[in-house]
Amino acid sequence: MLRPWKTILAIDFNHQLSVYQQIADGIVAEIKKGRLKPGSPLPGSRILAEDIGVNRKTVVLAYEGLIAEGWLESADKRGTFVAAELPTLKKAASRTHSSFEFNETEIAPIPAKTNSGFIVFNDGLPDVRLAPLDELARAYKRIFQQKARWRMLGYGHEQGEERLRTALTGMLSSRRGMNTGEADICITRGSQMALFLTAQTLIRPGDSVAMECPGYLPAWQTFVHAGAYMINIGVDDKGLMVEELEQVCRTKKLKAVYVTPHHQFPTTVSMKMERRLKLMELSARYGFAVIEDDYDHEFHFDAKSLLPLASDERAANVIYISSLSKLVAPAVRIGYVTGPPAFIASLARLRALVDRQGDPIMEQAIAELMEQGAINRHAKRAARFYRERREAMSEYLHTHLDKKISFKKPEGGLAYWVKINRDINTEELAAKLLKKGVSIIPTERFSFNGKPLNALRLGYASLTPAELEEGIRLLATVLKKS
Ligand SMILES: Cc1ncc(COP(=O)(O)O)c(C=O)c1O
Incomplete structure (x- = not known):
């Protein structure tokens, strides 16, 4: 591609930076902007020198400096190219040695909404497919x-x-x-x-x-x-x-x-x-x-x-x-x-x-x-789906988990609170379920006093009745084994 190097590099002969440094900085800026991709060829030193109106040696000096820094590489007689691996990573790493102090945010990040399973019991989100x-x-x-x-x-x-x-x-x-x-x-x-x-x-x-x-x-x-x-x-x-x-x-x-x-x-x-x-x-x-x-x-x-x-x-x-x-x-x-x-x-x-x-x-x-x-029409329509899913969820919980749990159908909202009739570590349960393709949210994070809750918050609204049944069936299988 013919690039307008004269415009890109716009050399200022009165600038305090030397001309070869201006050329080198201009080329690095093009690389950082992504306009010069790794592996792309640079013009020969003579051509570039003529194009931007400088001495050829000045361009050679700029190219040599950039080769030494790892931005460019020369391939024998074929010419000069943007390096296949750019030195930006080295620069980023040097940031780990900053010498200023800052206010550490001492809050453990809340894991992103669980979405790694096939069937995701989130904490009560809407079905965005209906939005x-x-x-x-x-x-x-x-x-x-x-x-x-x-x-x-x-x-x-x-x-x-x-x-x-x-x-x-x-x-x-x-x-x-x-x-x-x-x-x-x-x-x-x-x-x-x-x-x-x-x-x-x-x-x-x-x-x-x-x-x-x-x-x-x-x-x-x-x-x-x-x-x-x-x-x-x-x-x-x-x-x-x-x-x-x-x-x-x-x-x-x-x-x-x-x-x-x-x-x-x-x-x-x-x-x-x-x-x-x-x-x-x-x-x-x-x-x-x-x-x-x-x-x-x-x-x-x-x-x-x-x-x-x-x-x-x-x-x-x-x-x-x-x-x-x-x-x-x-x-x-x-x-x-x-x-x-x-x-x-x-x-x-x-x-x-x-x-x-x-x-x-x-x-x-x-x-x-x-x-x-x-928005009202959407709310009414979505509520029809959620009402049906709320009923289905109740039925599947009874069918697959009856004696193991206790729950009340929620008066509202998009999740069930299901109490498990024994002590349970929900972090471990979540890990086991994920292997079966089901995501749940470990409940430990809702307890601020360290007391176990032995319960699960299971969002039901974003799953179809078929997905709900499969999710509850797999939950029952894993609970039985653990
Ligand atoms: C109790 C409660 N408050 C607040 C929020 C935050 O919602 P948003 O920031 O998306 O409006 C949520 C989201 O799940 C929630 O469950």
């Missing part, structure tokens, strides 16, 4: 085709696109009984970012935060990272044990309590009304924030679906977090947080430091789908 992809693609296209589309390519509001905030507040009001203004909502990249910003805005190092145990590990880690002292509160078949919380409140000043009342993570229990009222009463009496993580609100199958704590008229202390990860798909990365206006304003200023703003195009596309009712 309204065509509708989303069409909305995306329309947004790119609209008049004055250039407007959305600049910087936007740190709280997110107003159009989506309006759509969300409408949905929160009509479906979740919440009274939220557009100014009191901040759109984030998923609930996880909302949790992180909430923790950073709320917690000072040493503050005490209580949370459900067993519970959602990334939330626990997020509070620990913010410097919180964590207090575990038990969970039973009515949800968070508020009497235990009250005992703690009597001796300790709590900054916040994190809860998943709609479908407790991981046990799936819906928090009963009397517990909710007590939690709100304690929050008002002792002045702590309630962080309500409503991560899968839409899929509730029991006749009685309670409204979020944030819909209560005494919800002044409630910070409400939710997202579209379960409703549409985790990769959409649209979450949001609502709460007291001054708190949200402060959180949004922090958000601007981390990420400046969200993704205005995706936010507008989702707003359009909400306005058109496409």
Whole structure:
């Protein structure tokens, strides 16, 4: 390929760098950009010298330097080539000897969502095969085709696109009984970012935060990272044990309590009304924030679906977090947080430091789908599949594992909590199951006090009934043998 070397190398004879060094740097830059691939030929020194208007010896000097450094190699009479193996690896390795100190993130990485088996029991994800992809693609296209589309390519509001905030507040009001203004909502990249910003805005190092145990590990880690002292509160078949919380409140000043009342993570229990009222009463009496993580609100199958704590008229202390990860798909990365206006304003200023703003195009596309009712239609359709799979799961658990386990069909949410009627190490169980092509999530990670849970959280919504049956059958086989 004939390259415009005169333009690429653009020699400056007045530059403080010598001409041969400028040639060498220019060639290395081309290699790093990937425009000169390993093994590609360089022009002969005479040709290049004439092309860029320098002495041939200068080019030879540059080539020799690059050969010595390993960027180029010469092949006898055939000419000079970019080295087949570039010296970048050596450079990268030298980075391991940096001499500055930094803040080590002392959080063990949460293993990526298990997806290495044929049959994956995740922790309660939606079936992304059902996601309204065509509708989303069409909305995306329309947004790119609209008049004055250039407007959305600049910087936007740190709280997110107003159009989506309006759509969300409408949905929160009509479906979740919440009274939220557009100014009191901040759109984030998923609930996880909302949790992180909430923790950073709320917690000072040493503050005490209580949370459900067993519970959602990334939330626990997020509070620990913010410097919180964590207090575990038990969970039973009515949800968070508020009497235990009250005992703690009597001796300790709590900054916040994190809860998943709609479908407790991981046990799936819906928090009963009397517990909710007590939690709100304690929050008002002792002045702590309630962080309500409503991560899968839409899929509730029991006749009685309670409204979020944030819909209560005494919800002044409630910070409400939710997202579209379960409703549409985790990769959409649209979450949001609502709460007291001054708190949200402060959180949004922090958000601007981390990420400046969200993704205005995706936010507008989702707003359009909400306005058109496409998201509601999708929720209804997906719920039909999940209802059927929830029934199938219950049947297969009875058929294959009956005496070995106990479980309650979840009132809602996309996972089952299955208790195993004996002591079990779920890390070992997971390893054995993987050999049969089935992935489960080791449950040890949901316990923050080291107590064994002898249970499994089995997401059922993303598997077809046939996949569910095969997965449960293999689980039963492995359990029998272990
Ligand atoms: C309890 C709970 N909270 C928050 C999240 C985070 O979801 P996202 O960041 O995808 O909105 C999840 C995801 O699985 C979850 O289970």
